[in-house]
Structure formats: C-alpha cells, structure tokens
Amino acid sequence: MAQNHDIGIDLGTSQVLISARGRGIVLREPAVVAVDRNTGKVLAVGSDAYKLIGRTPGNVQAVRPLRQGTVSDFELTKELIHAMIKHAVGNHWFSRPRAVLALPTGVSDTEKRAILSVMLDAGMRKTQLIDKPVASAIGIGLHFTEPYGNMIIDMGAGASDIAVLSSSEVIVGTCTQIGGDYFDDAIIRYLRKKHNLLIGDRTAEEVKITLGSAVPPDNDLTMHVTGRNLISGLPKTQTVSSLEIYDALKDPVADLIECIQSVIEHTPPQLASDIFDDGIILAGGAAQLSGLPDAIYQELHIATGLADDPSTTTVTGCARALENTPEMRSYLQDASRSRFL
Numbered sequence: 001m002a003q004n005h006d007i008g009i010d011l012g013t014s015q016v017l018i019s020a021r022g023r024g025i026v027l028r029e030p031a032v033v034a035v036d037r038n039t040g041k042v043l044a045v046g047s048d049a050y051k052l053i054g055r056t057p058g059n060v061q062a063v064r065p066l067r068q069g070t071v072s073d074f075e076l077t078k079e080l081i082h083a084m085i086k087h088a089v090g091n092h093w094f095s096r097p098r099a100v101l102a103l104p105t106g107v108s109d110t111e112k113r114a115i116l117s118v119m120l121d122a123g124m125r126k127t128q129l130i131d132k133p134v135a136s137a138i139g140i141g142l143h144f145t146e147p148y149g150n151m152i153i154d155m156g157a158g159a160s161d162i163a164v165l166s167s168s169e170v171i172v173g174t175c176t177q178i179g180g181d182y183f184d185d186a187i188i189r190y191l192r193k194k195h196n197l198l199i200g201d202r203t204a205e206e207v208k209i210t211l212g213s214a215v216p217p218d219n220d221l222t223m224h225v226t227g228r229n230l231i232s233g234l235p236k237t238q239t240v241s242s243l244e245i246y247d248a249l250k251d252p253v254a255d256l257i258e259c260i261q262s263v264i265e266h267t268p269p270q271l272a273s274d275i276f277d278d279g280i281i282l283a284g285g286a287a288q289l290s291g292l293p294d295a296i297y298q299e300l301h302i303a304t305g306l307a308d309d310p311s312t313t314t315v316t317g318c319a320r321a322l323e324n325t326p327e328m329r330s331y332l333q334d335a336s337r338s339r340f341l
C-alpha cells in the first residue's frame with residue numbers, strides 16, 4: 001500500500017512540530033529564521049538559526065517571525081513554513097499531501113488566508129485549520145463530545161489559550177500573552193533591577209527552566225548567570241537562587257491565575273461545576289514550570305494536572321484530526337484555498 005504523507009503541523013511561536021500519520025513526530029525545530037540585514041537573504045532556518053540568537057555578527061539577525069501569539073514578520077513566516085515542509089515531506093511532495101495546521105490564536109483571518117496559500121505553494125494539496133486548544137484536547141485524548149465541561153490550558157511561548165470545551169466545541173475561550181516569554185521577560189527585569197545584570201532571552205529561558213518555580217521552592221538551588229553589568233558595561237557572573245526566581249515569577253503566575261479565574265466566571269454554571277469536579281488540564285511547553293499545577297490549585301481550589309509530554313499535545317492532535325471520521329471532520333475549518341485568494 002502506498003505510504004500516506006499527510007501531516008499535522010503545530011506552527012508555534014517558539015517551535016514548529018510536524019507529525020506524519022502513522023509515523024509520529026517527524027520534525028521539531030525552533031521557529032527561528034536568520035537573515036542578512038544588508039541583503040535580506042535568508043541564511044539559516046530552524047535549529048541552525050536558533051544557534052545564532054543573541055550571538056550574531058552585526059549584519060546577521062536571528063528572528064522569531066511569530067511572536068506573542070501572532071505573525072510579526074509575514075515574509076519570514078513564509079520562509080519558515082517552506083523550509084519546514086520541505087524538511088518533513090522531502091521528495092514526497094509530488095503525492096500532494098493533506099495537512100491539518102494549528103496556528104497561534106492571535107493570527108488574523110487575512111494572515112490565515114495568506115498562510116494557506118503558502119502551504120499550497122509548499123506542495124500541500126489541501127490544508128485545514130484547527131483551533132489550538134481543540135487540537136491539544138484531541139492530542140491528550142480528551143473526549144468532549146458530550147455536554148460536559150472540560151478546561152484545557154495550552155501554555156506556549158508567546159501565548160496561552162484557556163478554553164472550556166463541551167459538546168465538541170469551544171464554549172468559552174481566551175488567549176492571553178502570559179506564556180513562557182512573559183515569564184522570561186519577568187526574569188530579565190528582576191535580574192536587571194536586583195543585580196544590575198542584563199541578560200539575553202536565551203539565558204533567561206535557561207534560568208527559568210533550571211530554577212523557576214510557581215510555588216516556594218523546597219530546596220534553594222543556585223546557578224551562575226552571566227550577563228552584562230549595567231553600571232560598568234563589563235561581563236558579570238552572578239549567583240542566582242531559586243528563591244529569587246520564584247520571587248521574579250510570582251506576579252506573572254498570579255496574572256495567569258487571574259485569567260483562568262475570569263474564564264471560569266464567564267463559564268455557564270453547570271459546565272463550571274463539571275470543571276470543579278474534574279479539574280483543569282495544562283498542556284504546552286510553558287506549563288512545565290515547576291509547581292504550576294500546585295499554584296493553581298492553591299489559589300482556585302481546582303485540581304490541576306499536567307498532560308504527558310505537554311509540548312507535543314497540539315501536533316499529536318493535528319495528526320489525529322487527519323482521521324476521516326465525522327467527529328474529526330467537525331473540528332476542522334474547511335478552508336482549502338486557491339492560490340488566488
């Protein structure tokens with residue numbers, strides 16, 4: 001039997017993941033493009049471009065074309081999609097595969113149409129869109145066809161989608177910019193204020209992953225963090241503790257919990273009561289911040305759990321949504337576009 005090359009794609013603001021039907025995840029690359037500022041030429045895409053972040057020579061810039069849950073540079077987004085599809089589909093493009101694509105929630109309808117044309121140019125026969133929280137819920141294996149309330153929170157780098165799903169649809173949903181980048185920015189501000197230490201995005205992310213916690217840490221771990229001394233302008237290495245990073249992340253975590261509370265307040269009471277009974281599911285890479293489920297439970301008194309392998313739930317759901325069943329078809333926005341749109 002001929003192999004099927006249909007794919008599910010999670011075009012995230014920090015990572016692109018592609019899953020092929022029956023083959024699992026075939027691509028996982030940073031959503032980064034490196035360009036020569038003088039000529040506009042694309043020099044590298046994905047992990048090769050990621051290595052250049054914060055350490056490029058003057059004329060080379062490593063850019064994340066999707067930021068804060070939306071498209072910040074369309075031309076580079078196009079380059080990113082082309083390179084990733086070429087990488088994942090290789091020379092099977094002639095079989096004109098089908099794709100199910102999850103985009104950041106803040107992408108506008110015009111940008112969506114333009115992205116669908118790019119998919120067509122990249123060799124896809126037909127691309128259908130799926131809401132990110134719906135894809136994550138399918139990826140987790142959550143059944144939400146019944147009139148019963150389920151809450152899922154997908155916390156990515158640029159944004160978090162908080163959604164209540166029931167009867168096969170999103171009943172209440174909101175997208176907030178409180179995601180992994182928001183936590184990184186809080187760490188950058190904290191270290192600048194407390195230690196006069198200026199650090200880059202990648203260092204902040206490393207500090208968050210190593211020391212970050214949403215609840216007071218049990219053991220006070222430390223690490224050496226190198227940046228620039230804002231007073232002398234010279235490189236400086238500072239010992240930073242997990243207690244300090246907990247302090248830095250307290251407010252952003254409280255902001256997130258406030259958003260969750262507001263979604264619950266806007267949820268029909270019967271569905272809200274189901275969520276109180278069954279709890280909240282966290283997905284997305286940023287949900288891995290240590291102690292986050294406990295912090296939510298302590299504040300809202302709703303049991304909260306982390307999905308298995310949280311950064312792959314969206315793409316797994318996209319790939320499952322390729323199954324030709326009435327249920328899966330009902331989740332897809334049938335937006336197969338001609339290149340003239």
Ligand SMILES: Nc1ncnc2c1ncn2[C@@H]1O[C@H](COP(=O)(O)OP(=O)(O)OP(=O)(O)O)[C@@H](O)[C@H]1O
Nearest residue numbers: 012013014015156157158159180284285286288289
């Ligand atoms: N162990 C960890 N602890 C805390 N944060 C983490 C951890 N591992 C990854 N992250 C964060 O997860 C985020 C990336 O998550 P993910 O890959 O789900 O984002 P994305 O899908 O590209 O973004 P979006 O969904 O906003 O478009 C980054 O901010 C990263 O720092």
Ligand SMILES: [Mg+2]
Nearest residue numbers: 012156284314
């Ligand atoms: Mg994501």
